Each structure stands twice: as structure tokens, then as C-alpha cells.
Amino acid sequence: MAINKESNAYTFGFSIFLVVVVGAILSSLSLGLKPLKDKNAEVKKQIDILNAIGVDADRSNAQELYAQYVGNNTFVVSAQGEKLEGEDAFALDVQKQHRDKTIAEEARKFPVFVANKDGQTMDVLPTVGKGLWGPIWGFVAVGDDMETIVGASFDHKTETPGLGAEIKNTSFEEQYIGAKMTSNITVVKDGSGKLDAQKVDGITGGTITSKGVEEMMNRTMAVYAAYFSKTKI
Numbered sequence: 001m002a003i004n005k006e007s008n009a010y011t012f013g014f015s016i017f018l019v020v021v022v023g024a025i026l027s028s029l030s031l032g033l034k035p036l037k038d039k040n041a042e043v044k045k046q047i048d049i050l051n052a053i054g055v056d057a058d059r060s061n062a063q064e065l066y067a068q069y070v071g072n073n074t075f076v077v078s079a080q081g082e083k084l085e086g087e088d089a090f091a092l093d094v095q096k097q098h099r100d101k102t103i104a105e106e107a108r109k110f111p112v113f114v115a116n117k118d119g120q121t122m123d124v125l126p127t128v129g130k131g132l133w134g135p136i137w138g139f140v141a142v143g144d145d146m147e148t149i150v151g152a153s154f155d156h157k158t159e160t161p162g163l164g165a166e167i168k169n170t171s172f173e174e175q176y177i178g179a180k181m182t183s184n185i186t187v188v189k190d191g192s193g194k195l196d197a198q199k200v201d202g203i204t205g206g207t208i209t210s211k212g213v214e215e216m217m218n219r220t221m222a223v224y225a226a227y228f229s230k231t232k233i
Contacts (some may be wrong), residue, residue, distance in 0.1 A: 037151075047091070051153035052124050052139040053115045073114040079106050081226025089103055089113060096211075098128045110223050115141070122150060125181075125224050128214025131209040134158035134215065136167065142181055146228040152176040154213060164209030175200040181221040187214040 043059050046066040050057040057065045074089035089111035097108055113124040121144045128137040134157040141151035152173045159165040166172055178197045179185050186199050187210045193201035202210035 011122070042090075048139050048153050048155065049113050049115070052118050052141040052149050052151045054141075055117065055123050060086050069115045069117055070113050073116075075112050075114075077110050077112060077223065077227045079108045079223055081108070081223060081228075081230060083227065084109065092230075094126045094128050095135060098100050110220070110227075112224070112227075113139075120144060123224075123228075125220070127213050127216050127220035129219070131156055131159045131167075131212040132164050132206075133160070136209065136212050138213070138216070139215070140176065140181065140221070142224075142228075146231065147180050147182045147225070149179045149181055156209070159209050160206070162205075163203065164206035166203045166206055167213055168211055172203060173201075181217075182225045184218045185214065185221075187211055 011092070012155055040059075043062045046062040047057045047059070049070060050065055053069065055065055055069060063174065076084045076087035076089050076092060078084055078101060087109065090113075092109055092111045094111065097103055101134075111126055113126075115122045122141045125140045125163050126137070126141060127140060128135065130136065132135065136154065136156045136159065137153035138152060140149055143150045154167045154173055156165060158168065158169060175193055176185065179200075181196065183198055187193075187202040189202050189207065192200040200210075
């Protein structure tokens, strides 16, 4: 029996066939590329952690430098500031955790990456929040006094170039150096950030994103401060 290629049934059936075939191909490609995507995400995290302690790294040397400065010297703390045993700090996806509204605030976990550079011990603390258009995140390095910020590295997913996206620029990140993570850090618009270590000059035209950094920093640092206060005792 001849197939009527002009019929609606043929067009509909052929469309379904194409959708199924293309969907299967895309699904296979996605699965095949997953190990590569996971590896890229791992290296990107290593680069961000290294940037927070002032080590310039790229995809060609991130793994080697991370092993040199951090290695397996990591742990996880609870939302109550208690050290948790048997947790994999590097595998903990704080961005995914932040998006998951089914996880109660008191049940969230916070990784700590202990780095050693030029004889100085620094704790690198991940932080995540929300900008104007999407997620923002960062890694904050705290000195061996367990309260003074010695480095910071911020990034974003979809903030506006030239505005909110400027949070990843060195000029913004360096403003956090010298601030105490045990006290709130305020983003201001009056230029007084240069006069007060606990103030940061916001980005012109990027107020919402700048305030997003303020919120994520103060919320997350409070948890780590609770842990450090118990460690000092």
C-alpha cells in the first residue's frame, strides 16, 4: 500500500519520528559528554579556590597547583558551626544546595578548604547567593587569625556585562581584603568604602548584584564565624 506523503497523518508521524530520533541523539551526546563537563566543573572550582588565595591558575595547571596548596586538607561544618566527620568537602555542591528549597537552613552544610601558601595557613570558604538575574558565588580566604579576609574571588552566571558582572573584577574583590568576616560587611554607594574596612563600595549601576554579594557574604560568614569561635576556645 502506497504511503500518502501529503497527508496530515504522514506529516504528524514523521514529525514524531524526528523528535524521537533527535532526542535520543541529544540524550546520548549529553551522557557521553557528562564526564568531560564534570571534569571542567571540578577544575573551575579549583581555579576559584586558588584565585582566592592569590594563586594565578588556569585549566592547564589548576590540578597540580590545587594539590600543592590545598590537597586533601578539607572538611565540612554544619549550619550550627560544628565540624562534621566523613563528609567530602570538594564534592559538596553549595550552589545546588542553595537552589534546593527542600533543604532546611539548619540542615545545610558548609565546606572548608585549608590552604597553605608561603607558610601561611588560610581557610577558603565558599559562599553562594542571588544577583539580579541569577546565581552569584564566591570563595573567601581567611587568614590564620580566623577572622581577617585575605583574599576573595567572586563569579556569576548571568549578570549584566559592565554592571553586575563587575563583581568578578579584581578591583571589587580586593575591597574585601582586611575586612573581618566575624562582623557584617556593608556595600555602600557613598564612596565611604575606602575609609572603613567593613564597608565595600558598590558597583555603579549594579546595586542589586552588589547587595546580593553583601547578603550572601554576611549570611554564610556567620556560619563559619560560629565554627571559628569554637575552634579558638
